[in-house]
Amino acid sequence: MSNDVLVLAEHQEGRLLETSFELLGKARELADAWGGKVVAVLLGAPDAAAELSAADSVVSCEHPSLAGYNPEAYERALVEILRERDPRLVLFSTTTAGLDLSGAVSVHLRAALVSYVVALSAEGDNALATARIYGGKLLAEVELSGPRSVGAVISGSFPAAFGRAGGTPEVARVDLGHVLGDLRITVTSVVAPEAGDVDITAAELLVSVGRGIGSKDNIELVEELADALGAPLAASRPVVDQGWLPKSRQVGKSGHTVKPKVYLMLGISGAPEHLEGMADAELVIACNTDPAAPVFDVADYGTTLDLFDIADELTRAVKA
Amino acid sequence: MRVVVALKQIPDLVEELELASGGTDVDREFLKFVLNEFDDQALEEALCLKESAGGEVTVVAFDEPDADRTLYTALAKGADRAVKLVGVGEGWLSGHRRAGLLASFLGNAAFDLVLTGVQAADDLDGQLPALLGARAGLPHVSVVVRVELDGPRAKVSQELGGGTVAEEEVQLPAVLGIQTARQAPRYVSISRYREIQQAGGIEEVEIQSSADEPDTYRLRRLFPPDTAGHAEMLTGTPAEVAERIAELIRSKGLVKS
Numbered sequence: 001m002s003n004d005v006l007v008l009a010e011h012q013e014g015r016l017l018e019t020s021f022e023l024l025g026k027a028r029e030l031a032d033a034w035g036g037k038v039v040a041v042l043l044g045a046p047d048a049a050a051e052l053s054a055a056d057s058v059v060s061c062e063h064p065s066l067a068g069y070n071p072e073a074y075e076r077a078l079v080e081i082l083r084e085r086d087p088r089l090v091l092f093s094t095t096t097a098g099l100d101l102s103g104a105v106s107v108h109l110r111a112a113l114v115s116y117v118v119a120l121s122a123e124g125d126n127a128l129a130t131a132r133i134y135g136g137k138l139l140a141e142v143e144l145s146g147p148r149s150v151g152a153v154i155s156g157s158f159p160a161a162f163g164r165a166g167g168t169p170e171v172a173r174v175d176l177g178h179v180l181g182d183l184r185i186t187v188t189s190v191v192a193p194e195a196g197d198v199d200i201t202a203a204e205l206l207v208s209v210g211r212g213i214g215s216k217d218n219i220e221l222v223e224e225l226a227d228a229l230g231a232p233l234a235a236s237r238p239v240v241d242q243g244w245l246p247k248s249r250q251v252g253k254s255g256h257t258v259k260p261k262v263y264l265m266l267g268i269s270g271a272p273e274h275l276e277g278m279a280d281a282e283l284v285i286a287c288n289t290d291p292a293a294p295v296f297d298v299a300d301y302g303t304t305l306d307l308f309d310i311a312d313e314l315t316r317a318v319k320a
Numbered sequence: 321m322r323v324v325v326a327l328k329q330i331p332d333l334v335e336e337l338e339l340a341s342g343g344t345d346v347d348r349e350f351l352k353f354v355l356n357e358f359d360d361q362a363l364e365e366a367l368c369l370k371e372s373a374g375g376e377v378t379v380v381a382f383d384e385p386d387a388d389r390t391l392y393t394a395l396a397k398g399a400d401r402a403v404k405l406v407g408v409g410e411g412w413l414s415g416h417r418r419a420g421l422l423a424s425f426l427g428n429a430a431f432d433l434v435l436t437g438v439q440a441a442d443d444l445d446g447q448l449p450a451l452l453g454a455r456a457g458l459p460h461v462s463v464v465v466r467v468e469l470d471g472p473r474a475k476v477s478q479e480l481g482g483g484t485v486a487e488e489e490v491q492l493p494a495v496l497g498i499q500t501a502r503q504a505p506r507y508v509s510i511s512r513y514r515e516i517q518q519a520g521g522i523e524e525v526e527i528q529s530s531a532d533e534p535d536t537y538r539l540r541r542l543f544p545p546d547t548a549g550h551a552e553m554l555t556g557t558p559a560e561v562a563e564r565i566a567e568l569i570r571s572k573g574l575v576k577s
Contacts, residue, residue, distance in 0.1 A: 070488075099463060100450055103415070103449075103451040134333055134346070134441045137337050139543055140539060188487045204572075231574075242504050269333070283568065318575050
């Protein structure tokens with residue numbers, strides 16, 4: 001066992017994700033506390049190694065199967081690297097790759113795992129993680145005392161700035177061709193999102209509806225409000241899954257990231273995946289009949305009145 | 321095509337979550353439990369696969385609160401077999417234990433594909449698709465939004481975030497974590513449900529309990545989030561609250577007064 005903290009540096013076509021820097025900054029803090037090193041793993045995209053300056057070392061691996069994200073190739077490469085480096089803590093983000101890999105790695109290495117982490121600190125020789133559970137209605141405090149642990153962190157939990165500081169990491173290029181043959185998963189293509197009917201990412205004011213809308217017929221009622229406000233209508237995942245609004249309107253982890261000046265949320269409970277997509281909105285107003293809905297922990301203003309009453313009255317107020 | 325769908329009961333998050341004494345679990349005695357919504361999507365996708373390609377759908381759940389209702393509902397929707405895994409005991413079942421027990425169930429089952437929800441609200445120690453895939457030594461893909469069968473392979477669409485989707489071919493048998501089925505989960509009429517329930521048909525399978533969670537992991541406590549950052553609540557009649565909201569929007573210069 002070492003006192004090292006290892007981070008998967010995720011990228012899309014060579015561009016490092018913001019979350020990679022968030023993890024690196026936290027890894028730096030923990031490794032310093034434990035007297036270990038920060039190791040970043042970079043699969044594909046060798047040119048991005050220099051940007052991982054907060055790490056002490058970068059393990060970089062290139063292989064045709066790692067050119068893009070392949071869940072199985074990533075898993076095999078990571079397990080191989082982890083067996084060799086034996087860090088005490090491995091950090092992922094709760095991205096798609098994080099969901100594929102954190103659990104698998106914890107099983108292969110017999111390491112403890114905490115998912116949906118929002119806070120993490122060193123407590124003597126141990127790690128103390130706080131994780132979101134039950135849609136953010138509760139937090140869980142978990143102690144990790146063993147020689148090997150894995151954390152999957154909700155993006156936006158740690159500042160990225162700490163992960164951008166530093167010097168020149170030592171880069172170790174490794175050849176893992178021997179574990180990357182006979183893959184059972186093949187990536188045939190990667191499809192970028194189609195341009196939507198409206199660009200919700202450019203809007204300064206967004207009216208966003210969630211499950212509380214109840215049925216497709218009710219969309220009309222909030223559309224009337226959105227029209228009166230001159231704002232596009234956005235939605236959380238359940239509304240899009242039901243087919244009530246097109247995918248181009250979805251805000252959140254699997255949809256768009258938006259940064260409007262005002263984000264008006266109607267009938268959205270505030271699942272972490274949704275909040276991830278609107279964390280940078282300037283002013284957030286939430287309407288939800290459940291006073292304990294997690295959305296009220298991120299909103300600036302809130303009301304528990306019925307969303308249809310509010311939509312109706314607000315339409316009237318702005319038309320007046 | 322033999323598809324197994326793993327279903328999980330979770331507390332209905334619409335309700336207030338009370339903690340049990342000890343503070344490390346929710347109060348399971350008084351809470352209402354429902355099927356994990358992503359598992360419902362997985363079930364729908366499995367039923368669609370059966371309708372388009374033929375085969376058999378087996379749903380499997382642990383003996384958790386209201387699991388019978390979920391299993392009968394699945395049978396009423398068109399699942400062929402419903403299995404309840406018993407003998408595990410009560411209380412929150414960690415993801416690692418759940419995956420270990422399901423892997424041993426699968427070891428005695430004939431199947432081509434396992435579908436389950438991409439995540440659940442109580443996945444404190446990880447998500448089932450990856451835990452189970454790794455435990456059972458099967459290829460696994462999470463955040464799947466489309467599945468098509470193509471001989472010994474499944475063609476799947478995996479969301480990578482921000483709307484980007486990877487198209488992948490996965491050799492069967494495999495475990496897929498479903499985010500969204502191709503259509504909204506179907507409903508079952510109460511009369512159909514009653515008919516199925518009266519016929520019975522849930523098979524109980526005794527499952528060996530084992531410790532799969534490393535003992536270096538300790539849940540200290542569950543607690544509600546700090547409400548210091550809580551929203552300022554607007555009160556009054558709908559007209560008054562709406563007027564306040566209109567003012568707030570105007571204060572950002574976005575709507576003409």
